[in-house]
Amino acid sequence: MLAQLHFWLNNEEVRCSEPPGLLVLDYLRKKRRLVGTKEGCKEGDCGACTVLVGELQNSTLVYRPVTSCLMPVGELHGKHLVTIEGLNLPRLNPVQKAIVEEGASQCGFCTPGIVVSLTGYLMQTDQPVTTDGIKRWLSGHLCRCTGYRSLKATCFHLKEVVGKHTGVKELVRNGWLPAYFREMPERLRRIPPPVFRDGRSEEGIVIAGGTDIYVQRGETLPGARVHILNGYPRMKGIRRTGRDLRIGALTTFEELANHPEVQKFIPEIQQYMFRVASLQIRNRATIGGNIINASPIADGVILLLALDAEVVLQKGKRQRVLPLRQLYRGYKQLDKQPGEILTEVRLPLSVRGCQIHFEKVSKRRTLDIASVNSAIRLRCDVAGIIQEAALAMGGVAPIPLYLEKTRQFLLGKPCIPATVEGAIEQAMDEISPISDIRGSADYKRLLTRQLIIAHFTHLFPDRMQVRDYYAIP
Ligand SMILES: Cc1cc2nc3c(=O)[nH]c(=O)nc-3n(C[C@H](O)[C@H](O)[C@H](O)COP(=O)(O)OP(=O)(O)OC[C@H]3O[C@@H](n4cnc5c(N)ncnc54)[C@H](O)[C@@H]3O)c2cc1C
Ligand code: FES
Ligand code: FES
Numbered sequence: 448m449l450a451q452l453h454f455w456l457n458n459e460e461v462r463c464s465e466p467p468g469l470l471v472l473d474y475l476r477k478k479r480r481l482v483g484t485k486e487g488c489k490e491g492d493c494g495a496c497t498v499l500v501g502e503l504q505n506s507t508l509v510y511r512p513v514t515s516c517l518m519p520v521g522e523l524h525g526k527h528l529v530t531i532e533g534l535n536l537p538r539l540n541p542v543q544k545a546i547v548e549e550g551a552s553q554c555g556f557c558t559p560g561i562v563v564s565l566t567g568y569l570m571q572t573d574q575p576v577t578t579d580g581i582k583r584w585l586s587g588h589l590c591r592c593t594g595y596r597s598l599k600a601t602c603f604h605l606k607e608v609v610g611k612h613t614g615v616k617e618l619v620r621n622g623w624l625p626a627y628f629r630e631m632p633e634r635l636r637r638i639p640p641p642v643f644r645d646g647r648s649e650e651g652i653v654i655a656g657g658t659d660i661y662v663q664r665g666e667t668l669p670g671a672r673v674h675i676l677n678g679y680p681r682m683k684g685i686r687r688t689g690r691d692l693r694i695g696a697l698t699t700f701e702e703l704a705n706h707p708e709v710q711k712f713i714p715e716i717q718q719y720m721f722r723v724a725s726l727q728i729r730n731r732a733t734i735g736g737n738i739i740n741a742s743p744i745a746d747g748v749i750l751l752l753a754l755d756a757e758v759v760l761q762k763g764k765r766q767r768v769l770p771l772r773q774l775y776r777g778y779k780q781l782d783k784q785p786g787e788i789l790t791e792v793r794l795p796l797s798v799r800g801c802q803i804h805f806e807k808v809s810k811r812r813t814l815d816i817a818s819v820n821s822a823i824r825l826r827c828d829v830a831g832i833i834q835e836a837a838l839a840m841g842g843v844a845p846i847p848l849y850l851e852k853t854r855q856f857l858l859g860k861p862c863i864p865a866t867v868e869g870a871i872e873q874a875m876d877e878i879s880p881i882s883d884i885r886g887s888a889d890y891k892r893l894l895t896r897q898l899i900i901a902h903f904t905h906l907f908p909d910r911m912q913v914r915d916y917y918a919i920p
Contacts, residue, residue, distance in 0.1 A: 450464065455635065466520075468654070484530050496515045498529060508635065510529065512567045517656075542561075548604065569605070585729040586721075651673045654675050655670070656736050691794055694791065705717070720808045734751075735789045738779070749794060749840070756771045761799075762788065818890070819886075838902075840874070840878060843895055857870055871896050
């Protein structure tokens with residue numbers, strides 16, 4: 448089966464038929480010989496394959512960096528795909544110039560991806576260039592030979608040279624971006640929209656963001672029958688009803704982090720999401736994929752479990768709603784029928800009155816999966832008695848774990864260190880960690896204790912402090 452596609456690749460209009468599961472990276476390098484986009488890990492970890500994907504949103508053209516090694520071509524219809532070749536000018540652009548002048552490239556393998564990301568950052572923002580902004584956009588890139596010191600110098604250089612002259616119009620005006628970018632919104636508007644059947648019961652291997660499935664089955668998917676969900680408008684978006692917050696299963700981690708309604712529910716959501724993967728992956732990875740992939744350390748799942756989320760599963764016209772904590776039966780075993788699609792996640796409105804906290808321990812601060820992660824939801828009354836509680840932990844059982852007995856233990860107790868010690872004891876009975884590449888079973892028990900303490904000391908600094916739990920001289 449081939450997908451009929453109509454999109455723009457740099458300054459070229461493309462109409463083609465391709466197997467929908469073919470990777471954008473393979474399409475670029477093997478079919479188009481655009482080899483500036485590098486193939487490194489092919490697992491989303493190095494950023495060498497980064498491209499920009501531009502998409503019209505409410506008539507504004509938004510560009511996002513993504514890893515082309517995990518994205519199917521079947522999603523390109525109506526979009527603007529920008530590779531390093533599409534950014535070239537007769538002379539160096541400010542990013543390329545800064546990299547050259549600061550000596551931030553040696554073998555050069557990582558450089559095209561970094562240039563694409565940093566140019567994307569300058570195109571996107573109407574704010575002045577900031578160190579934090581640059582760091583965020585660089586967080587998905589590995590450089591194995593130059594080192595990061597000269598990349599840091601590149602940031603300072605860009606801040607000085609580009610400063611507040613950001614955004615596509617300004618970059619084109621200064622001769623820092625090819626002029627064709629100005630025409631892209633109108634060019635994309637002229638592409639007829641793709642035809643969507645209500646594909647919820649279509650056959651084929653389901654692909655949402657592709658960031659798990661391509662890592663697991665990357666060799667077979669390009670030739671397989673696939674069912675690409677992305678683009679089904681009904682599975683996108685976040686809306687509030689009188690009862691709950693409804694999050695489409697195709698919502699990406701970045702969309703979740705930046706949505707004002709979600710921020711009202713989970714005020715620190717942006718900080719939590721910064722600990723998930725990299726910007727390129729968060730631009731693709733969906734909440735639905737995180738849930739159905741069923742990793743015991745899935746960050747999104749752990750957070751949603753503590754929020755008592757419900758999931759909506761649909762096959763054809765049949766729909767059922769169940770609490771997320773009932774979805775997991777055993778390691779990667781779900782209460783889900785073949786052909787059922789997860790369409791929506793629902794957060795009860797009552798969550799808004801609670802205090803919420805998420806913690807993650809991983810070997811690296813960003814772009815790493817957790818050894819152990821945990822989320823908590825608590826509500827105390829004015830007397831400091833715990834009225835509502837929910838605790839979830841990842842990496843300590845074959846499934847993302849909802850600690851029901853610990854929750855029961857906490858209810859009705861005063862929010863004091865003795866209660867927390869009791870809850871830790873209870874949690875130790877509920878978890879069953881194993882030793883693996885991310886740490887020994889004993890280490891994960893230690894982390895469980897530390898993360899529960901971290902939750903309470905973070906949420907209730909007036910009631911307890913770290914020194915209540917550890918012998919600090
Ligand atoms: C470099 C890298 C870093 C990562 N870091 C993290 C991290 O820090 N934390 C973390 O939690 N995860 C991380 N991940 C894992 C991954 O990004 C997430 O699990 C992501 O949410 C998966 O979503 P997706 O849309 O890409 O899923 P996909 O890969 O598209 O799908 C995953 C599985 O779910 C099925 N599926 C997807 N959507 C649906 C649906 N709506 N209905 C039915 N079935 C569906 C697919 O068939 C597939 O089996 C990382 C991945 C990579 C490559
Ligand atoms: S090749 Fe490493 S992230 Fe794509
Ligand atoms: S310059 Fe060689 S990997 Fe970065």
